[in-house]
Amino acid sequence: MNPLLTALALTALAAGASALAALPFAVRDPLPVRWLGWANALAGGLMLGLAYALLLSGLRGPQAPLAAAAVLGIAFVGLTNRVSGAATDADEPGGAYRELLGSSLHAAHEGVAIGAALAADWRFGAFTALAIAVHNVPESAELVAGLHARGARLSVAAGLAVVADANQVLFAVVTLALTTAWPALQPWAAGFAVGALTHLVLVELLPASYREAGRTSIALVTIAAMGAVTLLRNLVP
Secondary structure, X not given: OOHHHXXXXXXHHHHHHHHHHHOHHHHOOOOOHHHHHHHHHHHHHHHHHHHHHHHHHHOOOOHHXXXXXXXXXXXXXXXXXXXXXXXXXXXXXXHHHHHHHHHHHHHHHHXXXXXXXXXXXXXXXHHHHHHHHHHHHHHHHXXXXXXXXXXXXXXXXXXXXXXXXXXXXXHHXXXXXXXXXXXXXXXXXXXXXXXXXXXXXXXXXXXXXXXXXXXXXXXXHHHHHHHHHHHHHHHOO
């Protein structure tokens, strides 16, 4: 199968998984705030595990561009959040639009991670896409909760969550295409994804989680999720 078509199919499935974030609301509506905190922690732990896996993969090649790209990834996420206002309090006017924008920005960096992993090895890429698909469910819960609280039907909120994550498809395919055409870009793509994902977790997801649930439970959920990704990654040939 064409590698770009593989990337397209995998990331489309990952983005589509975001709709599953609406399912818990069928059991309990509204969701307890602490559940949202644990969901953020779960998403953050999965991202940290993938960042670690990408870092280990990238260390097999040139390390200078890997490190430089990680710094660029951190700086780029911080700059885009500041310029776009996506990190502004969602309770302020226009908060729903900023939540959608923030989710879309997250998805772009996650797409780069999938593309970089596919460029390194298709099995690693498939594993990364699957992990991102799982991660999209708890991460999108916060977005679905915010939109639903503002009056959106659950079906609409779930659809918007998928739309917000559609960037994963574009950026995964573009990243894979560029790194396939110019292999020297592979450590840059991997490093950028490592820096971006780490920044998203430490600066956005975990602080939000701490406000919504106890610090100890958040730490345990995050570490457990990261450990599960690391362990499963070691089982992939």
